Amino acid sequence: MDTQTRHALKQDRLVEATKTGVDWFQDHRSRVIQAAVAGVVLLAIVVGALVVYDQRSSAADQAFGEAMDTYSAPLVQPGQPPNPGERTFPTAAARAKLANQQFTQVADKYGFFEAGKTARYFTGLTAIDLGQTGQAETALKQVADGHDAALAALAKLALANLYQQLNRTSEAVVLYNQLIAKPTTTVPADATRLQLAALYEKTNPAEANKIYAQLKSAKNAASQIAAQKLGQK
Numbered sequence: 299m300d301t302q303t304r305h306a307l308k309q310d311r312l313v314e315a316t317k318t319g320v321d322w323f324q325d326h327r328s329r330v331i332q333a334a335v336a337g338v339v340l341l342a343i344v345v346g347a348l349v350v351y352d353q354r355s356s357a358a359d360q361a362f363g364e365a366m367d368t369y370s371a372p373l374v375q376p377g378q379p380p381n382p383g384e385r386t387f388p389t390a391a392a393r394a395k396l397a398n399q400q401f402t403q404v405a406d407k408y409g410f411f412e413a414g415k416t417a418r419y420f421t422g423l424t425a426i427d428l429g430q431t432g433q434a435e436t437a438l439k440q441v442a443d444g445h446d447a448a449l450a451a452l453a454k455l456a457l458a459n460l461y462q463q464l465n466r467t468s469e470a471v472v473l474y475n476q477l478i479a480k481p482t483t484t485v486p487a488d489a490t491r492l493q494l495a496a497l498y499e500k501t502n503p504a505e506a507n508k509i510y511a512q513l514k515s516a517k518n519a520a521s522q523i524a525a526q527k528l529g530q531k
Contacts, residue, residue, distance in 0.1 A: 358408035362417050365400035368393065369420065391428065398424035405437075415444060419453050426460060434460055451477055451485040455493070462497060470497060488513060488520035495527070 371385045371393055380386040387393035401421040408414035419441045425434035438460070441453035458473035474494040481487035491509050498506035506527075513524035 354408065355411050355413075358404065358411040358413035361400070361404045361408065362413035365397055365404055365417060365420070368400055369397040369424065394424045394427035398428060398430075412446075415441065415446060415449060419449060419456075422453065422456060426456070431460065431464060447480075448482050448484040451480075451482040455485050455490070458493070467497060467501060488516055488518060492520055492523055495524075 367385070371387055373390060373393065374380055374386040374388065376388070387396075398421060401417045401424060404417035405414050405421055409418070418437050422434045422437035422441065425431070425437060435457065438453045438457040442450050442457055444450050444453075454473045454477055458470040458477075461467065461470035461473070471494065474490050474497070477485050477490040478487045478494070481490070491513055495506045495509035495513070498509065510524040510527045513520045514528060515521065516524075
């Protein structure tokens, strides 16, 4: 087969393939258009969802920042003039009340976002400040059961301290032991051991001394506190 013949055959095959493709498109025109439109619509939905997510995430961060500003605002003594432009409160209770309201709003509205989950934790803390132990326990349990290990550990620690205040020491011990077994960057094991030992000072002094003795050999900040505790006995 000479070169000219091979070239002609290739041209024929190309024409035939093109015609076949055109015929297929004509036969399936509506389906192709529908698929293309569906793809465009899906892309628009994805882009729109990302835009909305970013907007709500920014709004959540801003709302949480405002609540934190309230939570950390200074207290002023009666007759003490506040600094110009600075928000102040006359009492810790007044500050905690407003902060609790703001944190609760952020947590309820933006619970899907990191800011909302963190706000729930601070809802629990401010509820403790207000003496609202039921609300505090509910909020802290929600965070403690969450998937953010670092934040959940902080919530468990706050919850354990709350249980101590309520004389529910056995429940506090359970939480402390959980934190010791699974330490995090936010709640190291030795820091939790110090808390547990402090609890045992009132209920089981021998166990407290045992923990302090173990911590004393750790050669870190916790060991210094443990040595001081043992030196006081």
